[in-house]
Amino acid sequence: MGKKRSGGGLSPTQQAAKFLGVSVLAGAVLAGIALPAAGALGLAAKGSVEGFDEIPATLKQPPLSQRTTILDNKGGAIATVYSRDRTVVPLKDISPYMQKALVAIEDSRFYEHGAVDMKGILRAINENAQSGGVAQGASTLTQQYVKNVFMEEAGDDPTKLAQATQQTIGRKIRELKYAIQLEDKLGKKRILANYLNITYFGEQAYGVEAASQRYFSKSAKDLTMEQSAMLAGIVQSPSRYDPVNDEAEAVKRRNVVLQRMAETHDISQDEADRAKEKPLGLKISRPQNGCITAVKGAGFFCDYVREVFLTDPVFGKTKEARAKLWNRGGLRVQTTLDPQTQESVQASIKDHVYQTDKVATAATFVEPGTGKILGMGQSKPYGFGKNETQINYSVDRKMSGSNFGFPTGSTFKPFLAAAALEQGTPVTQSYPAPYRMPYPKSVQTCSGKPWVNNGGFTVENENRSEFGPYALEEAMAKSINTYFVQMIGDTGMCPVMDMADKLGVVQGNGDKLPEVPAIVLGSKGISPLTMASAYAAFANRGTYCTPVAIESITAPGDKSLPVPKSSCSRAMTTKTADSINTLLSGVIDSGTGREAGLTDRDNAGKTGTTDSRKNAWFVGYTPNLSGAVWVGSALQNVEMENITIGGQYQPKVFGGQVPGPIWRDAMVGALSGKPSPGFNLIDIPDPEKDKRDRGGDGDQDPGPDRGDGSPGNSGKSPWPGISLPPGVIGGGNGHGGGRR
Template sequence: MPKKRSGGGLSPTQQAAKFLGVSVLSGAVLAGIALPAVGALGLAAKGSVESFDELPANLKTPPLSQRTTILDAEGGTIAQVYSRDRTVVGLKDISPYLQKAIVAIEDSRFYEHGAVDMKGVLRAVNKNARSGGVSQGASTLTQQYVKNVFVEEAGDDPTKVAQATQQTIGRKIRELKFAIQVEEELGKKKILENYLNITFFGQQAYGVEAAAQRYFSKPAKDLSLPESALLAGIVQSPTRYDPINDEAEAVKRRNTVLQRMAEVGDISPAEADKAQKAPLELKVSRPKNGCITAVKGAGFFCDYVRQVFLTDPVFGKTRKARAKVWNQGGLTIRTTLDPQAQESVQSSLKNHVNKNDSVAAAITLVEPGTGKVLGMGQSKPYGYGNNETEINYSVDHSAGGSNYGFPTGSTFKPFVAAAALEQGRPPTQEYSSPYEMPYPDPVQTCSGKPWVNTDGETVPNEDKSEVGPYRLNEAMAKSVNTYFVQMVADIGLCPVVKLTDALHVVQGSGDKLPEVPAVSLGSLGVSPLTMASAYAAFASRGMYCTPIAIESISQKVGERQKSLDVPKSTCSRAMSEKTADTVSTLLQGVVDSGTGQQAGLQDRANAGKTGTTDERKNAWFVGYTPNLSGAVWVGSATQQVKMVDISIGGTYHPKVYGGSVPGPIWRDAMTNALVGKPAGSFNLVDIPDPDKDKEKEREKERDKDKDRDKGRDDGRNGDEGFIGGLIDGGTENGGNNGDGGPTFPGNVIQGQGNGGNNGNGPGGRRG
């Protein structure tokens, strides 16, 4: 709690006079603090006093901005981000040498005077008057602290920063009044602590802790005398006395500080002399700020976390309010990123795609049933150099993706199938599925105004051999375009749109999908995160969960910790369990015997779908196991590269398919991400196959024919056994009743064959 003000009923002007030790607070004295005269600015002494009285009584001190640490799900550091690199510490964690050094060089009478050092003011007035300009200031440590509060409050606004630092009487009056308040409420030790935490020490370091780490790679409490003197000397001019860029000037300034410490009795002359001779011995730690420093290739995920914070209303009503909290920092953000999954993502990308390839690849992994984003990576590293990018290909434009998603190709077809199943179409649904056909019309829409193929657009299959009729399971496995166009024409576009709405499948721009038949073939741009989250609903038996990247956030304000609310995943039923299970059964067929065989996992249940767009500008594989869903996109961010006669990751491809490049990337990323995780199983559905059923019937008839043929043969053998037995005890078996001979008990004399009783009676002597 702040100390009770002890003004004793005095007016602000009288309090100021008390601190100054004068009976009247004149504008001339105030001006003399930093300006040669008042009249030059047209401000009378009387006006200065009135302005002083009218100022608000309380200094609003904003929380000091600090670095934010982003952690993975296991508590490992992903990256540190900050607008100002600062870690607030108490006096007990600051070297006594540094505390004495900063007081000695900046305000040696700090513990003797009030908010304003009258001797210093008079000295400055006298010198400035003689020079005709502002050659010397007289700000106390308290006044400097107040000025730094104004600068901190200004943030990155250049206009506000200029106002906070400009050399005007108005600013000096404000500084003075607030300095009086601060002296009364905080006391000397707290003012010194605050000053050391707020002050800029150059090289992006704010506060002594960040400065100690920057220049000497050690905490502030461990600074030696020479090191403390160096940091104290930087404060007056961080650029001029920067030891990294001008060692000689920095050493000269350090030695000045040491000399001053000896003069005021903080150290002995011998100690000062020894410290002045000490080498500089910097051990610089370069600033590691921002997502570009993220480990395990998690720069894009780090940026996604930042974007979530800046766009989600849970962190503030407006973007400006959210940005203020983010820039203030001091946050510890525990995310959903699974280090094992992330490492697997990066390993798979590195093994399959080179960063200097003409195309890129992006992977996003999501946990079904929770929406947790477990992995996110790209083949081109996060950065601003050659073959690097700050564009996150995995997310929508609003979340940091400069692109608006990518056409998904045939990976959209499972949504059409699910919509049809929800409408009651059987999984055995059959369509003629010619090799090529016009888009059928009219097609019903949600608006009631049918879509009509006014331009006569046509759609072909991938291969001329793909000619129907096909049923759903075969059409999905072979990815037959005309089948799904006919399916959309059958059920209408509205069921598809409603299902994709339930799965939150939107374009990368955030716009809803339009009601056009081409949507069934994945003609529109969608992000990998959207696709992975939507497919996760199949894995979780129809439950869709919104993706989340943040588990918890705590914020350090000063030395106090508080928890922040974070967005939660919202789960809702997007389709029936039966529909989801049927789609899983269909998509398991894709990896077992269809276009996705190269993506199939060997040791666990898995399902997925390939996708390749027009001119092979995009290739996809989206798939899942019961406990992990993943989407892989390969293509050019500019959509200019046709993946024909192309080398990717050092492997030549005459034509790229969803199964040939994205499939193996998905397989390897999923395999290692799931090591040590339960395998699980799908709730598969028995999908009738009329062709197989007919084949089974034919097989049964063939088996019956074989039985009849065998009976006839046995009958003939029985006859031979009977005759043979009469003669010399034949060894043949008896025949079946009614099938080639009478039943007779073997050899009447001494037969060795079996009796004919239904083909199995024992031989031997008669009667």
């Protein structure tokens, strides 16, 4: 082993280079920045002595990245998100002790020298020459601030960060030139304030306000002498002097700062000595960052807001521009989330479906007429642990939702009914609707080439006691599958596709719905947010509004940013909407949704349960609130028969039995104290119902049920290019998921 070298283990060549670098800077200042040629020192041209005049005259100071606060529609904080935890404060809101402590330990002659401290440089040259290495630096507070600006601009880019911190003469010269410019432009007080707001204090805290909150749970303006000394001491090496991980080392460093404050006459020696005896007095506030910290179970809504920001062109033309704006932060994002609705939604979910259950639930509620999302929750919390997830079951895949959405069962039937009524079908339309029947031989499509049933594919009702003839009102109330298959045969696919488009209904993966008759029985996956928004158009008497989550955004400096607006358009006539409202009121009054009904206000809705009971839905609304509730397995691998959900045993799950009560209880709390407007209901004669008295329905009295979901043929899909899950086609329960 050779003898250990001084200067931190640097070789003589490295030590000489370091010494020469400091000498060059000193000479540069003494000569009025008349630096010698690069060749004389063997320096690289770019960014070196020769390139001094080529450095831009003005330092680009990027906006400091700060916390972004996401608020509900009443101004309450939902969550805080940031790439760097920082809150910028003016100098008047920083304790005088903190200001003095930092200057004392980092640059005690700050108010006496210019941008470059010649006395400090000469002292450093002398110390380094005597030590044979680099024992002391000579950067002023202003130069350190310039270095921090370079680091802030580099962000998390490792290449740019390395360039910003590399120990080269070229970087030192850039710091020097910009320091001179800033001293002239900003003045001492502004530079000190900027430094205190930009520098890193460890433990993810950038700037003195965040550091004060992190270590002492108080504002920077309230820091005491010893607390200020501790924070000032951290700056030199945030990892070494981290008081959380090494309190003893932090105490030593704090006391060094206190002694330096006494030497600079900022405090008396007696004050310093007394302060040195005190404990650090830490009161740690752990970093609270990201949607995982959201209150009221609003983690998934918080995540949806972030996704909106990162994907909507209103916040920037490119993905990179939007991400940069979001990461820079400092925003106050006022959202549409209603705390009363959100609390009610999450409480109802917690009561009915447990986090540890085999299945999950997701619920989303929107305001008819505005598209505002008022509540969004699910039983598997936002997180990374067991029985937690970061997949938002309420939204489409592009917004961090499930891959395909979830098959909706019979909740799709109102879309067909609306399309048929728009085409002139009478609201009293009657069909034979037998218990079981084949799909129509052909169904017209938008292309003009009909879908053809050339495989004998069949559909059946939930139980054998359900056979027609039925008129529309009773068929909707009892969710008669064969009725709606006959209706789509007469209506054709194109009006249904057109209605789906007008209501914003797409598959969870973003694709348009396929032109196949099975969609009317809910064979395709759709998200709860999409369903809630579509049903809101019924509540709004035929006008659909795209969902929105953000009310306003305020950037630093109280600058307002543009936000996405809801786009409202007529999807159907008011007559059609009033007819659907009447039909779906009947579902709750006397049909499959009786367990979901509200007793104190007009309400309407539809149940849906898919084949093998892998999904159950209830989508319902009042004139002023629309909500969709889904229950099932995200992986579509749990059949909800003989299952316990929320502590309640369920022999068979129906849309009206589990999702329905979740919707009901959420609505009760959400609408408590709110107005209760009524629907414009119409009188619908039902001659078929008057002819007979048929008791029972699937939700209340399921009756015989084959429940095997097996196809009555080869099981091949009759629709080219469309793959369907077992049970969607064929005999048995070949209705594509259209149970209750």
